[in-house]
Amino acid sequence: NLDVLPVTPQDVIAAHMFRHLLFYGFEQSITDLRAETRQFEISEAPRLPNTAITLGSNATAVGPSRAQSGSTLLMINSHQPLTGPVSWYEAHLQSGEGLNVMGGMFIGAPALGVGFSEFHGWGATVNQPDLVDVFVLDIDPDDDNRYRLDGEWQTLEQFDIPIKVRLWGWLPWTVKEKGYRSVHGPVMKTEHGTYALRYAGIDEIRQVEQWLAMSAARSFEEWQDAIALQHIASFNFVYANAEGTIHFIHNAMMPRRAPGWRWDQYLPGDRSDLIWDDYLLLDELPSVTNPASGYVHSANQSPFQISSEGSNPPIENYPKESGWPTRMTNRAIRGLELLEADTEISPADFSAIKHDNAYSTQYRGYAYLRTIAELEPHTDDEASALDLIANWDLHTDKTNRHAALGVCILLTEWQGERTGEPLPEPRDTLQECMSSVQSVSGRLDPEWGSVQQHGRGDRMWPAAGGPDTLRAMYAERLDDRDDYLTVVAGDGLYYLIEWSAEGNQTILGTHQYGSQMTDPASPHYLDQAEAFSMEVVRSPGFHPKNRTIGPAAYTVSDQ
Numbered sequence: 001n002l003d004v005l006p007v008t009p010q011d012v013i014a015a016h017m018f019r020h021l022l023f024y025g026f027e028q029s030i031t032d033l034r035a036e037t038r039q040f041e042i043s044e045a046p047r048l049p050n051t052a053i054t055l056g057s058n059a060t061a062v063g064p065s066r067a068q069s070g071s072t073l074l075m076i077n078s079h080q081p082l083t084g085p086v087s088w089y090e091a092h093l094q095s096g097e098g099l100n101v102m103g104g105m106f107i108g109a110p111a112l113g114v115g116f117s118e119f120h121g122w123g124a125t126v127n128q129p130d131l132v133d134v135f136v137l138d139i140d141p142d143d144d145n146r147y148r149l150d151g152e153w154q155t156l157e158q159f160d161i162p163i164k165v166r167l168w169g170w171l172p173w174t175v176k177e178k179g180y181r182s183v184h185g186p187v188m189k190t191e192h193g194t195y196a197l198r199y200a201g202i203d204e205i206r207q208v209e210q211w212l213a214m215s216a217a218r219s220f221e222e223w224q225d226a227i228a229l230q231h232i233a234s235f236n237f238v239y240a241n242a243e244g245t246i247h248f249i250h251n252a253m254m255p256r257r258a259p260g261w262r263w264d265q266y267l268p269g270d271r272s273d274l275i276w277d278d279y280l281l282l283d284e285l286p287s288v289t290n291p292a293s294g295y296v297h298s299a300n301q302s303p304f305q306i307s308s309e310g311s312n313p314p315i316e317n318y319p320k321e322s323g324w325p326t327r328m329t330n331r332a333i334r335g336l337e338l339l340e341a342d343t344e345i346s347p348a349d350f351s352a353i354k355h356d357n358a359y360s361t362q363y364r365g366y367a368y369l370r371t372i373a374e375l376e377p378h379t380d381d382e383a384s385a386l387d388l389i390a391n392w393d394l395h396t397d398k399t400n401r402h403a404a405l406g407v408c409i410l411l412t413e414w415q416g417e418r419t420g421e422p423l424p425e426p427r428d429t430l431q432e433c434m435s436s437v438q439s440v441s442g443r444l445d446p447e448w449g450s451v452q453q454h455g456r457g458d459r460m461w462p463a464a465g466g467p468d469t470l471r472a473m474y475a476e477r478l479d480d481r482d483d484y485l486t487v488v489a490g491d492g493l494y495y496l497i498e499w500s501a502e503g504n505q506t507i508l509g510t511h512q513y514g515s516q517m518t519d520p521a522s523p524h525y526l527d528q529a530e531a532f533s534m535e536v537v538r539s540p541g542f543h544p545k546n547r548t549i550g551p552a553a554y555t556v557s558d559q
Contacts, residue, residue, distance in 0.1 A: 007108070011108075012108060012109075012110060012208065013205050013207075013208060015108045015109075032134075037192055056079040056125075056126065056299075056300050056329070056331070056468070056472060056490070057077065057078040057079045057123070057124065057125035057126055057298075057299070057300060058075065058077040058078075058079070058123075058125065058297075058298070058299045058331055058335065058354075058470060058472070059075060059076060059077060059078070059114075059122075059123025059124065059125050059236070059237075059238035059297075059298045059299075060073075060074070060075040060077075060123075060238065060295065060296070060297045060298070060335065060339070060350075060353070060354075061073065061074050061075075061238050061239065061240040061246035061247070061248075061295065061296050062074075062240075062246070062294060062295045062339070062345050062350065063240075063244055063245075063246045063290060063294045063295065064244040064294075064501065065294040066293070066294025066295050066339075066343065066344075066345055067294070067344070067345050067346075067350075068344045068345060068346040068347075068349075069346075069500065069501060070244075070500075070501035071347070071498050071499060071500050071501060072240050072241070072242065072243075072244050072245075072246065072498070072499045073240070073345065073347065073350045073496070073497070073498055074116070074121050074123070074238070074239075074240035074246075074495075074496075074497040074498075075123065075350065075353075075354050075494070075495070075496055075497075076103070076104075076114050076115070076116070076121060076122070076123035076494060076495040076497070076509075077123065077354060077472075077491065077494040077495075078104065078113070078114055078123065078124055078125065078492075078493075078494075079472050079474075079489065079490045079491065079492070080489065080492055081488060081489045082487065082488055082489060082490075082492055082512050082513070083488075083517070085106065085107050085108070086106055087106075087107075087492065087517070088104035088105070088106070088113075088492050088493035088511070089104070089105055089106075089107070089493075089511075089515070089517055090102070090103070090104060090105075090493055090511050090515055090540065091103070091104075091105050091112070092540075092541075092542065093111075093112065093215065098218075099215060099216055100117055100118070101115050101116065101117045101215045102115055102116060102117075102507075102540060102542045103115020103116060103121075103493075103495075104493045109208075109211070110208060110212070111208060111211035111212045111214075111215055112211065112214075112215050113211065115215065116495065116497055116507070116542075117215075117218070118242070118505055118542075118543075119218050119219065119241055119242055120217070120219075120220065120223060120239065120240065120241035120242065120245075121239070121240060121241075121495070121497050122214065122223070122237050122238065122239045122240075123237070123238045123298075124235045124236065124237055124238075125235065125236045125238070125298045125299065125300055126234070126235065126236075126300055127234055127235060127236045127250055127251070127252065127300070127303070127325060128234065128325060129234070129250070129252050129254065129322055129323050129324055129325060130263060130264060130322065130323025131199055131200035131201075131233060131234060131252065131253070131254070131255070132197065132198075132199045132200070133197070133198045133199070133255070133257075133263060133267055133276075134195050134196070134197055134266045134267065135182075135184045135195065135196045135197075135198065135266065135267045135268070135269035135274070135275075136193055136194075136195060136266050136267070136268060136269050137182060137187070137193070137194045137195065137196055137269040137270075138268075138269060138270045139193075139194050140153055144189070144194070145158065145180070147182060147194070147269065147270075148270045149182075149183065149269070149270055149271075149272055150270070150271065150272050151270075154182070154183065156180045156181065156182055156187060157180065157181040157182070158178060158179070158180055159178075159179045159180075159181070160176045160177075160178065160179070161176065161177045161178070161179045162174050162175075162176055163175050163176070163177060181196075182196040182269070183272070183275060184196035184197070184198045184269060184275055185197045185198040185199065185202055195266070195269075196269055198255075198275065198276070199233075200233040200234070200252065200253040200254070200255060200279070201231075201232075201233035201253050204231055204233070204253070206229070206231040207231050207232055209229065209231060210226055210227075210229045210230075210231040210232050211232070213225070213226035213229060214226040214227070219241075220239070220241055220243070220245050220247070223239060224282075227249065227251060227282060228282045230253055230279060230282065232251060232253075233252065233253045234251065234252050234253070235251050236248065236249065236250050236251060236298045236303065237249050237251055238296055238297075238298050240497070240499075241499070242499040242503055242505065244290075244499075245289065245290060246289070246290060246291075246294075246295070246296055247287070247288070247289045247290075247296070248287060248288050248296040248298060248303075248306050248307075249282075249285060249286070249287035250285055250286040250287065250303035250313075250324070251285065252280075252285060252322075253279045254279055254280040254284075254285065254322050255276040255278075255279060255280075255322075256276055256278040256279060256280055257274075257276050257319070257321040257322070258273060258274055258276070258321075259319070259320075259321055261274065261321070263321050263323060264323060280319070280322070284318070285318075286303040286304065286313035286318055286324070287313060288306070288307065288311065288312065288313055291307045291308075291311030291312075292310060292311050293307045293308040293310070293311035293340075295307060295308075295339045295345075297332065297335045297336055297339055298332075299329050299331035299332040299335055299470075300325075300327075300329050300331070300332065301325070301327060301328045301329050301331075301332035301333075302324065302325055302326050302327065302328060303324060303325065304324070305328060305332065305336070306332075307336075308336070308340050328364070329468055330359050330360055330363040330364075330365070330468040330469065331468055331469065331470050331472065333360045333362050333363050334356060334358060334359065334360040334363070334469070334470060335353065335356075335470055337360060337362070338353045338356060339353065347496070347498050347506070350496060350498075351496055351508075351537070353470065354470060354471070354494070354496060355464075355465075355470070355471045355535045356469065356470040356471060357395055357396040357397060357464045357465045357466065357469050357470070357471040358393075358394050358395045358396070358469065359394040359410060359466075359468075359469065360394075361394070363468075364413070364417065365409075365410045365413040365414055365417075365468075366394075366410075368409065368410075368412075368413040368423065368426075368429075369389065369392075369406065369409050369410060369413075371426050372386075372389060372409055372426045372427075372429060372430050373386060373389045373390040374390075375426060375427060375430060381434065381444070382430065382434070384444055384445075385405055385430060385433075385434050385444050386430070388401070388402045388405050388406075388444060388445055389402070389405055389406055389409065392405075392406040394406070396448055396452075396464055396465055396466040396469060396471070396473075397448065397449075397464050398447065398448055398449030398462045398463070398464050399447050399448070399449065400447065400448045401445040401446065401447055401448075402445070403448035403451075403466070404437045404441065404444075404445070404446055404448060404451050405433055405434070405437055405444065405445075407448075407466045407467065408432075408433035408436055408437060409429055409430075409433055410466075410467065410468075411466075411467050412424065412429050412432070412433070414467055414468055437451075440477060440482075440483060440484065440485065441483060441484075442483070447462075448462075448464070449462025449463065449464065450462065450484065451484055451485055452464075452465075452466070452473060452475045452484070452485050452487065453475075453484045453485070453486060453487070453533075454473075454486070454487040454512070454529060454532065454533040455486070455526065455529050455530075455533070456513065456525075456526055456529070457520075459526055459529070460484065460486070461529065461530050461533035461534070462533065463475075463487055463533045464535070465490070465491065467490075471491060471535070472490035472491050473487050473490045473491065474487065474488060474489040474490045475487045475488060476488050487512075491512065491532075492511065492512040493509070493510075493511045493512070494509060494510065495507060495508065495509035495540070496508045496509065496537065505543070507539060507540060507542050507543075507546075508537040508538065508539060509537055509538070509540050510528055510531060510532050510536070510537045510538060511528045511532065512528070512529065512532050513525065513526055513528060513529050513532075514526055514527045514528045514529070515528075
């Protein structure tokens with residue numbers, strides 16, 4: 001769409017400010033406020049908030065004490081939609097000033113989001129602590145643009161918001177809406193009240209500076225200095241380097257809130273002492289460096305369960321008001337089980353952990369699965385389905401004939417847990433999943449690889465993995481005529497990196513499609529997809545010795 005041209009530096013900064021809010025769930029607060037009635041009580045008493053994680057990613061580091069032959073291992077494996085503005089494309093950035101990094105970028109981003117250099121690398125996972133506060137304003141009954149604060153009336157700031165539209169699809173027109181702001185932040189007027197929002201990173205425009213500083217760092221100390229800038233509102237980071245250092249931090253611009261209030265509810269807007277201005281410092285956030293276990297594993301879980309017992313940040317050391325996530329994903333539980341069971345993790349072991357496609361019996365959804373498996377059948381078809389479920393080994397390999405029904409049931413539980421909605425009755429879920437599997441494949445026991453496929457257009461390949469497995473795959477039926485589901489999110493660009501005890505670096509990775517994601521005529525539009533579906537990784541050519549074809553170099557800017 002050429003209407004967006006020319007792209008300005010201000011556009012890049014604005015895109016980062018807007019996009020980052022979506023990663024920590026800001027839009028949910030807006031959705032709640034647009035409901036017909038007020039969705040939360042006004043806080044009166046303290047309680048630990050509980051926020052749900054709705055996005056996914058994995059990042060894992062293994063130190064020399066846990067790895068075979070004293071190596072250091074790093075997995076970079078963020079899960080995104082496979083297409084669109086927040087899908088990864090791969091880039092190798094070099095500059096005359098010494099920058100030499102490779103990794104994943106989003107459209108419009110001038111710096112890596114995840115990546116590595118010869119010295120070190122980092123992965124990122126969504127964390128979503130409680131970073132949004134909603135204040136209920138006490139509005140003057142005689143003037144809806146005045147609100148009470150500390151016993152005095154204040155006037156809302158008003159401003160015009162120009163919105164460009166096209167009438168009849170071709171006539172450009174600009175309409176204006178009124179915007180409002182209080183000392184708390186932006187204001188929404190609704191039928192059930194007037195609310196102000198205050199959120200992490202409000203008015204913060206320096207995200208790009210921190211992303212660039214992370215890429216430019218050449219040591220753990222310099223990378224920590226970049227993190228300490230605290231311009232990025234959220235994301236966990238997992239770090240590893242050639243010297244054997246591994247590190248986890250639950251990064252967040254975490255508000256320094258007044259104690260004794262329920263910050264997971266709405267707050268009274270007439271008290272200035274509740275309007276926070278500061279954030280917790282870097283050393284006040286949950287983190288661990290070189291734990292005794294020798295590994296850290298981040299998969300969108302509680303920051304207090306990212307390693308083995310005795311190697312986690314102690315939860316009692318951190319403020320209750322911060323609303324730290326407490327949820328455990330299957331990817332977290334299964335990953336920790338596999339890492340804990342292997343005391344000498346080889347690169348091959350590490351790859352097997354990354355591509356593991358099983359659910360843990362300790363996973364929350366397993367109890368729901370067993371409840372359904374233990375139902376008494378009412379029909380012969382139900383008996384067949386229940387037998388498939390009861391005898392499922394919880395793996396999602398391509399030839400597995402039990403996985404289609406099992407994944408459908410676990411996905412139902414997973415979606416219910418994410419949204420907070422009550423789970424359907426077990427038999428209703430059984431019937432729905434039987435119908436869904438049969439409508440796609442024509443039978444109750446299709447091979448999983450015939451149901452779940454990866455690719456684009458008419459070029460498709462079977463794919464293992466499933467929702468919330470370490471081999472993360474989220475698939476949808478894109479066309480009612482399809483007899484398969486197409487992978488649309490989850491694993492995309494990912495890397496497995498090893499620094500040997502001697503300091504040699506080995507990098508393996510893959511991309512879900514190829515280096516040219518938007519031009520179907522390009523030979524690189526889909527040239528990695530088949531290998532991706534087969535879980536075959538390759539050297540991305542970061543080191544010149546690993547390049548089979550000389551890469552083309554493009555000058556992006558001389559500024």
